[in-house]
Amino acid sequence: MTDPARPVLRMRGVAKTFGLTRVLQDVDLTVRRGEVHGLLGQNGSGKSTLIKILAGFHTPDEGSIELDGASVDLPLSAVDRRKHRLRFVHQDLALLPSLTVLENLLADDVATGPGIRPRRRRAELARATAQFDRFGISLRPDTLVRDISRLDRAKLAIARAVSHLGDDDGDADGAGRGLLVLDEPTAFLPHSEVAELIALMRAVAAQGTGVLFVSHDLDEVLTVTDRVSVLRDGQLVGSEDTASLAREDLVRLIVGRPVSVLSAGSAPVSASQERPRLQVSALRGGAVQHLDLSVHPGEVVGVTGVIGSGFDEVTQLLFGALRASGGSVAIDDLELEARRLSPATAIKAGVAYLPSDRAVQGSAPSLTVGENVALLSLRKGGGPFALTGRRLERHAGKLLRDLDVRPPEPALAYASLSGGNQQKAMMAKWLVTGPKVLLLSEPTQGVDVGAREQIFTLIAEAARQGCAVVCSSSDLDQLAQICNRVLLMRRGVVSDEVHGEAVTKAGLTEMLFADAVVRSPRATSDA
Structure with missing residues (x-):
């Protein structure tokens, strides 16, 4: 015994x-x-x-x-x-x-x-x-x-x-x-x-x-x-x-110290004075049945729901990683047919996307940290010889230091970084392009509390620079900390929307899992 x-x-x-x-x-x-x-x-x-x-x-x-x-x-x-x-x-x-x-x-x-x-x-x-x-x-x-x-x-x-x-x-x-x-x-x-x-x-x-x-x-x-x-x-x-x-x-x-907490609605938004940076109309695809969405410059909008509601597919559809069956997506003055949207088209239009599975969908683990961070810069610079040798190392090294990726060594294998530092490196890759729209899927999944705070700060800074941010996540505490408003999805449509100070973890949880009768969806019968 x-x-x-x-x-x-x-x-x-x-x-x-x-x-x-x-x-x-x-x-x-x-x-x-x-x-x-x-x-x-x-x-x-x-x-x-x-x-x-x-x-x-x-x-x-x-x-x-x-x-x-x-x-x-x-x-x-x-x-x-x-x-x-x-x-x-x-x-x-x-x-x-x-x-x-x-x-x-x-x-x-x-x-x-x-x-x-x-x-x-x-x-x-x-x-x-x-x-x-x-x-x-x-x-x-x-x-x-x-x-x-x-x-x-x-x-x-x-x-x-x-x-x-x-x-x-x-x-x-x-x-x-x-x-x-x-x-x-x-x-x-x-x-x-x-x-x-x-x-x-x-x-x-x-x-x-x-x-x-x-x-x-x-x-x-x-x-x-x-x-x-x-x-x-x-x-x-x-x-x-x-x-x-x-x-x-x-x-x-x-x-080793108290961690500051961002409050919901902390990003500066002037929705009444500016036109939307991102306008989504009647988007359909996967489990998403109908989605209308407007996001203004500097606004952080969350999307959540239970599994099968379609919330986790919204950012994929907006990036073209998942093929849409209908609807339209407008970025500033550029209007795109959702069915024809592809990652290449989205990137060209100024869209950045951090997928939830960074190892499989968001990076090239067999390459170095520097090569991963510089991938989009190479594309933007006009070809495979735009950044080579010392120039690539200096360029990537500065990005890594700016975003506090540890260690800030471009020559290291990307796979050797911890989860939080991998995510910050991927943020560096996208933010250097100056995106108009930033799409995030579970951005702090598998990330420690210190790196989580830094990623929240990066998201808030991107919003301050005028980026329209859409974050799909099942982490209600995360959404409550970074979002100006949150859309709740049920059965492929938006059923509720929460704004400003009402965006709290407790409030989102109650609305998401309440046994009350589901409110009427936004989608109209003839949409």
Whole structure:
């Protein structure tokens, strides 16, 4: 029988230096059995390095690690991780889309098993079904992973990790054993789906497993964790019971100071005196049935709704990333038929677009930071030889410094940047073009609280420069902080509109999820 008081993980005096930079310094971290423990900190605080030490990717310069009460040699090997029931689920989930749910669930068995062995499909299906039932997961084992939702993929990745936490000691279901490290598994999930993953985390911890949860979303952390540890500049600045922390206390621990909050309607708008910069009429496409929208210079307009309402497709349609079936889009004096709108046409008209999935849709991860930032400048400058060598490096370096991208090194691989710095680099890429219209989709998804504040400031500055901003987001707190007004969508049409001081998280939540009768949509029957 296991001792519930004994920590499943204890790190003592862990330190790590890269070159002249001290990334971690004298870090102590303890995770108890059956608890969800949050690991927080700004991008660059040392979280990723600490996780990579646990994964055996880095060797600490100093310090020791105990797993389940036993000291382990460093760096941790794959055999040690399996022996001590240490499992990871990273942001990319590491699933194979071309394989089935069952094949992904058993992938580690194939990779670490004793050579070729016969498949026992009936036993495998029974094991998968039992594993899914145990945690309330509804997945068909024979479904291809590419055909399931991102939420179900995250659940599958967690189920696969947990399935091995009890191996090698007869504890076949993993109850009461091991440590599950979740490295931002919710980063690219809509807020409406995160609750299901939080319930799964709690179910895993209830079995006695320790869960180390890395996240930038403070509401998630305050909801699911029992304790939190905060890193700042490579040092542990506090480990606290979550129940004793207010959100403001957590922000102060992470950033080291109170974070200023932008108020709704903070951008200067003179709607009555200026013509709209963006005029959308009868836009249709995807789940959007009808959208009329006017955005003036300096105005930040949010669009939100429940999943399936079409709110998340508005910015895609306006950029031409999703083909519209009807309507028109006017930018200043230029009127465009929505069906003919393409990204190339939109860019030429002065439209900038930050998609929610920056890794797949918003950047070229195989290129350097400088090359990513300068892509649109190259296009605007007239060809592939407009910015080369030192000129590109100077140009990109200035943009990175202006937007506080850390480190401001154009030669670094873009994929090596943290999520918040990747997003700031993408903002730099677009803002240097001086856009007339800025389209944002979940702009602070997977971004820490410090970078989130900086991105809000960049959005406000773009508005002050006369940009018309449209932000589609499921993060109601974000919308309340940056928007002059917010449109709420239901079933493909705008059902409500909230203005100015009425734009609050509480107000938006009430209107979005109220059980009251839905108000009449704006779309007319003959639109």
